[in-house]
Amino acid sequence: MKDITASMFCYQCQETAKGTGCTKVGVCGKNPTVAALQDLLVYVTKGIAEVVVKGNVDAAEISNINKEVITSLFITITNANFDEAAIENQINKMIGIRNELARKVNISNPHDSVTFEVSNREEMLEKAKNVGVLSTENEDVRSLRELNIYGLKGMAAYAEHALNIGLEDNSVYEYTYKALSKTLDDSLSVDELVALTLETGEYGVKAMALLDNANTSKYGNPEITTVNIGTRNNPAILISGHDLTDLEQLLEQTKGTGVDVYTHGEMLPAHYYPAFKKYDNFVGNYGNAWWQQTTEFVTFNGPILFTTNCIVPPKSEEVRNRIFTTGASGYPGCQHIVADKDGKKDFSAIIEMAKTLPAPQEIESGSIVGGFAHNQVIELADQVVDAVKTGAIKKFFVMGGCDGRMKGRSYYTEFAEKLPKDTVILTAGCAKYRYNKLNLGDINGIPRVLDAGQCNDSYSLAVIALRLKEVFGLEDINELPIVYNIAWYEQKAVIVLLALLYLGVKNIHLGPTLPGFLSANVANVLVENFGISGIGAVDEDLAKFLG
Numbered sequence: 001m002k003d004i005t006a007s008m009f010c011y012q013c014q015e016t017a018k019g020t021g022c023t024k025v026g027v028c029g030k031n032p033t034v035a036a037l038q039d040l041l042v043y044v045t046k047g048i049a050e051v052v053v054k055g056n057v058d059a060a061e062i063s064n065i066n067k068e069v070i071t072s073l074f075i076t077i078t079n080a081n082f083d084e085a086a087i088e089n090q091i092n093k094m095i096g097i098r099n100e101l102a103r104k105v106n107i108s109n110p111h112d113s114v115t116f117e118v119s120n121r122e123e124m125l126e127k128a129k130n131v132g133v134l135s136t137e138n139e140d141v142r143s144l145r146e147l148n149i150y151g152l153k154g155m156a157a158y159a160e161h162a163l164n165i166g167l168e169d170n171s172v173y174e175y176t177y178k179a180l181s182k183t184l185d186d187s188l189s190v191d192e193l194v195a196l197t198l199e200t201g202e203y204g205v206k207a208m209a210l211l212d213n214a215n216t217s218k219y220g221n222p223e224i225t226t227v228n229i230g231t232r233n234n235p236a237i238l239i240s241g242h243d244l245t246d247l248e249q250l251l252e253q254t255k256g257t258g259v260d261v262y263t264h265g266e267m268l269p270a271h272y273y274p275a276f277k278k279y280d281n282f283v284g285n286y287g288n289a290w291w292q293q294t295t296e297f298v299t300f301n302g303p304i305l306f307t308t309n310c311i312v313p314p315k316s317e318e319v320r321n322r323i324f325t326t327g328a329s330g331y332p333g334c335q336h337i338v339a340d341k342d343g344k345k346d347f348s349a350i351i352e353m354a355k356t357l358p359a360p361q362e363i364e365s366g367s368i369v370g371g372f373a374h375n376q377v378i379e380l381a382d383q384v385v386d387a388v389k390t391g392a393i394k395k396f397f398v399m400g401g402c403d404g405r406m407k408g409r410s411y412y413t414e415f416a417e418k419l420p421k422d423t424v425i426l427t428a429g430c431a432k433y434r435y436n437k438l439n440l441g442d443i444n445g446i447p448r449v450l451d452a453g454q455c456n457d458s459y460s461l462a463v464i465a466l467r468l469k470e471v472f473g474l475e476d477i478n479e480l481p482i483v484y485n486i487a488w489y490e491q492k493a494v495i496v497l498l499a500l501l502y503l504g505v506k507n508i509h510l511g512p513t514l515p516g517f518l519s520a521n522v523a524n525v526l527v528e529n530f531g532i533s534g535i536g537a538v539d540e541d542l543a544k545f546l547g
Contacts, residue, residue: 055105154495201502228284402489
């Protein structure tokens, strides 16, 4: 067993130190205090789950608790919240919620997660030493527990976005409680935990479908859209993250102010929704994937609003002073904007700051095309099917997922460049920034890069695959001419992976490295049962995939 007295231990993201775990400070930038507080926050959510499950509490009757649980899980996602005070406050809030619920339900033989108490940060940090990842001694059990927890974190993010729009599914909450409770159950076998993993994938599909329905019912179905990547000479606000309700409120509040709004990173696909096209100050997308913000925020000049992850600790105080956070995100020294009881947020401080600052410095010009979510692609189904039948399209490559800082991620750019011209890339998530600005051309008018949207829009890629399976009259989704070569970084990518496994997709290639939280035995189970594998050299992989 690894030493649980280490200053911290975290291996939930792809960039974890040495591929095994961060033990001194997170590669993401979080310090040991933040890591410990996040561990304890997850632990208290498990305690609430214990009370709900063992007390037979109906999730439909505790809506306020449901929201706090998914927010708590969301806070612990990689690069979402670095604010020690905010996490400490959330722990105290969750302990209060837990205690009130436990008094009403009064379960027998409660787990320590239900009964522990801490009165200050020092006690929190001491308690966290014994409840973190390494507190599970069996490496395989630990691996499967964490795989499920990381999937639940990703699912919580999608559930929160849907809830912000007004849609929820109590079965998603019920499953979250059930799965969290099972991660405390020492009687479960490895086989039972593997089965739980697939069940997590099943509810991941439900959560993504819920969010897809929420987004499209409010903002319309994404449509093919050309997005400007240059700038105008107006003061501006940059909005990053995933939450479309925050963008909507910002656009409403900036109307007629002379302040432009640009998207960054995962917010790019907002341009594809019809509802946002009515705002003439919604100018375009600035920059690239999340990890390049350390340079791009400098040249943007104006304020930045983080609606979710991915925050990279800013290198200068000048940039930090221009960063605002909201929702589950947070960073020390940055102003955090809280919604009122009706979900309304006051962005006036951001707007007023923007008016005092220079316009963004242009770092590139031109445009990119996206908007190929499932509804749009299905409208093109006849054209796509005809291209496949005539041999114009030989194969589809699903290259969704996340981008990151590792030099090895240049693999995905080279891979896209070397793909034969009779292949099409289906993508969603910020992985697309590795190739969405390449001039890869089209096939009979169909662009060779079809961008479905954010990471949660990987659901669209699954819907497209299932529809093609139906059109071609196939029995098995794996008979389609589709190769899955997916990049991953954090926990929203984990729930996407588990969702694909639940849907029966096999032979997924995952890179640039396999997750550090997979023990050797658990990795073998995924290889043997689902054909999961890593990536190699580009030319070798292309030969294998095209052979």
